[in-house]
Amino acid sequence: MKFLDWYLKIGVVSALVGASMELFMIKTGFYDKVTVLESEKRAWENSPDAQAIREALNPWRQIDTEKTKKS
Template sequence: MTQVRFMNWYLKIAIGSAIIGGGMEFFMINTSFYDKVTVLEAEKGAYENSPQSQAMREALNPWRNKDTEATKTP
């Protein structure tokens, strides 16, 4: 008897979560959220592969390759 009562509670939580998630997806599609994110991710990827970004990474961590060089030479 108590298992059925708890099962109803879990069913209500699952249905409520599905409704909330569907509402969020509907909002993101209507506001073209995914299109904006796709553009931002493409710009981020282009910047990360640029020479300026690589130079900045080297400047911020000049010891990054020191460990690999030390393990290569016996």
């Protein structure tokens, strides 16, 4: 293992960078903001308005319904 010390240094530096990024996200409340945004997104996707828009924007809906009727 000729370069073992070099690999250990890279591993330690990488772990420190990752830990500092996680600490920054925890201290700034990043995870709380993401949780709120994701719950709002899921609530919107399940709303009747979003389903109506999804159906209106699907150009193949007629073809899909015809295929399911034939099967």
